[in-house]
Amino acid sequence: MTPTPPGGGASTAAAGLEAEPAEAAAVFGDALPLVRRYAQDLAEHGERLGLIGPLEPPRLWSRHVINSGLLGDLLPQGASVADVGSGAGLPGLVLAAARPDLRLTLIEPMERRVAWLREESARLGLEDVVVERGRAEEVAPHRFDVVTARAVGALTGLLPITARLARPGGTLALLKGASVEAELQKAEKVVRRLRLEDVRVESVGRGMAGLETRVFLATVPG
Numbered sequence: 728m729t730p731t732p733p734g735g736g737a738s739t740a741a742a743g744l745e746a747e748p749a750e751a752a753a754v755f756g757d758a759l760p761l762v763r764r765y766a767q768d769l770a771e772h773g774e775r776l777g778l779i780g781p782l783e784p785p786r787l788w789s790r791h792v793i794n795s796g797l798l799g800d801l802l803p804q805g806a807s808v809a810d811v812g813s814g815a816g817l818p819g820l821v822l823a824a825a826r827p828d829l830r831l832t833l834i835e836p837m838e839r840r841v842a843w844l845r846e847e848s849a850r851l852g853l854e855d856v857v858v859e860r861g862r863a864e865e866v867a868p869h870r871f872d873v874v875t876a877r878a879v880g881a882l883t884g885l886l887p888i889t890a891r892l893a894r895p896g897g898t899l900a901l902l903k904g905a906s907v908e909a910e911l912q913k914a915e916k917v918v919r920r921l922r923l924e925d926v927r928v929e930s931v932g933r934g935m936a937g938l939e940t941r942v943f944l945a946t947v948p949g
Contacts, residue, residue, distance in 0.1 A: 795821035
């Protein structure tokens, strides 16, 4: 069984956690203290629990946490959201902390990560978070207003497993990197087969040096 990390976050220095960027206040507003607690917990315990690699704490805010928080700007009020392959809770736990109006379901197949997601959501007092252990292909389909994923795989393989989870008329909002256009070009046949609509790539966080985030967006047909 995975040991439960002690309550409370580590000090930033002890955890090797990247200094909190000034932009964090603009992204998270009143939710910043809760997101800060999550970042500290992940920096302290994430490598030991196999959630992040040893190089990640020094870039945790800029590469992972703010990246996940910026996605919240694209999600409708009160939406039910599935985070496929939630892992350390990126973006799922960050969204739950930053957007308490959302109803998050974190889908993760690995037992150790499932334990972390459940324990950390309880520590943070995130009431509208459900953790489901399993692969996305095994989860009951057509349930969510929005389906998201981050660092799970290329669009060719990712689109079929995420689209099946969205309700008719629901949205795919997938966090991607700089190569998203090339991925989209390779996935053209998949997009057509799934009959995805309003397919586009949007950037959020413009003007935040080095923090701009690219999101693949599409509507699942009704």
